[in-house]
Amino acid sequence: MxxxxxxxxxxxxxxxxxxxxxxxxxxxxxxxxxxxxxxxxxxxxxxxxxxxxxxxxxxxxxxxxxxxxxxxxxxxxxxxxxxxxxxxxxxxxxxxxxxxxxxxxxxxxxxxxxxxxxxxxxxxxxxxxxxxxxxxxxxxxxxxxxxxxxxxxxxxxxxxxxxxxxxxxxxxxxxxxxxxxxxxTADDFARSHPAGALGRRLLLHITDVMHAGDEVPKVGPDASISEALVEMSRKRLGMTAVVDADDRLLGLYTDGDLRRSLDDEDVDLRGTRIATVMTKSPRTIGADALAVEAAQLMEAHKINALLVIDGDRRVVGALNIHDLLRARVV
Known part of the structure; x- marks a missing residue:
């Protein structure tokens, strides 16, 4: 050689x-x-x-x-x-x-x-x-x-x-x-790949990872900021939905909104209504969507949580980035 x-x-x-x-x-x-x-x-x-x-x-x-x-x-x-x-x-x-x-x-x-x-x-x-x-x-x-x-x-x-x-x-x-x-189709492909990242991305739906029922943080529009904070702390999703009497979505209040409220001298945590400081048109997703779509939505809009709504805009669930991480979607 x-x-x-x-x-x-x-x-x-x-x-x-x-x-x-x-x-x-x-x-x-x-x-x-x-x-x-x-x-x-x-x-x-x-x-x-x-x-x-x-x-x-x-x-x-x-x-x-x-x-x-x-x-x-x-x-x-x-x-x-x-x-x-x-x-x-x-x-x-x-x-x-x-x-x-x-x-x-x-x-x-x-x-x-x-x-x-x-x-x-x-x-x-x-x-x-x-x-x-x-x-x-x-x-x-x-x-x-x-x-x-x-x-x-x-x-x-x-x-x-x-x-x-x-x-x-x-x-x-x-x-x-x-x-x-x-x-x-992608669904056909997913059936051949039930394990691993491919299967999770193609088979896992929002309903598989979202919080539902009593786990969803919700307050009415007349609740104070402090009452909303109590709900956020109890449900530990870093947000709360603001809904009407029929659970239809009116807005969203998040940890980021709280920081902005604390910087505003005109905001009183006990006296200010949540309806005046909430985000009125938050990003949402449907329950029948894929979990990977939620991840893409969060990444595109630089947000960490989403509310899940039905066709009548009723809040039926909530999820955050940690739910997607636990499910290994991201």
Missing amino acids: TQAAPARDFDFAASARRAFAIERDGLAAVAARIGGAFDAACAAMLACRGRVACTGMGKSGHIARKIAATLASTGTPAFYVHPGEAAHGDLGMVTDADVVLALSYSGESDELLLLLPALKRQGNIVVAMTGREASTLAREADIHLDVSVPAEACPLALAPTASTTASLAMGDALAVALLEARGF
Whole structure:
């Protein structure tokens, strides 16, 4: 092995930029070839009564796993099967209702070619993703997606780099096209991601995090500032709604309003009516909104709390930024 140049003498950034440029050119080349074969692959997967079985060896296998995961999370049932294990029994995972997506840049992976006779006997549609149209896998497949790239980012042209990026991008393109064709929505996506930040952002509604009933701070318009402060202290949300006899919203009084009241010499905490110092058109949100919408509203308007109202402007709940933090929405 030759001795590496000292790190201080090597331009790492220039090397990185070259790699990005080569991979960008590779993606552009593949994108320019998108056409009838891509349409046919999408149509086959869309019509599939089973799942998309993704398979590949080595680096292509890693890409196939990721494509299967992306398809599955965006509305196209899919799974990964290792071609080596498939030849020793795991091929039973693939039914005659499945479409097979086989990845091999050379198109000559022995493990994949060994599976073709069994898949053809079973009647599976085989979609091949290779870098060589003349390869065995490309010729024997029902549909061939050409992901050939002008060059690898690896200067030795040995490590799969631009080619794996192109294959990954082709898989993403399939998933996105199928997602759009199915009319897949954010709610559908959330059902596939019930855990973690994605699920919380897409599934959690205001009703799941708001305070309701007796926990909502409310006073009438004739209450004094001191009475409003007692209600704010008891409910500990840093605010109180000001409502009429039917609980319809008249205004809002917050900790920030209190600080401004204390700076006003004309304000008497015991004698001044809350209606004279409240914010008369506060920001509100509906109970059927997503919790993430409350977070966006608070951030946009630099506020820390919101009242929740119904269609008749009755106050039905309240929440603050701490409620969203506890729910891990933000």
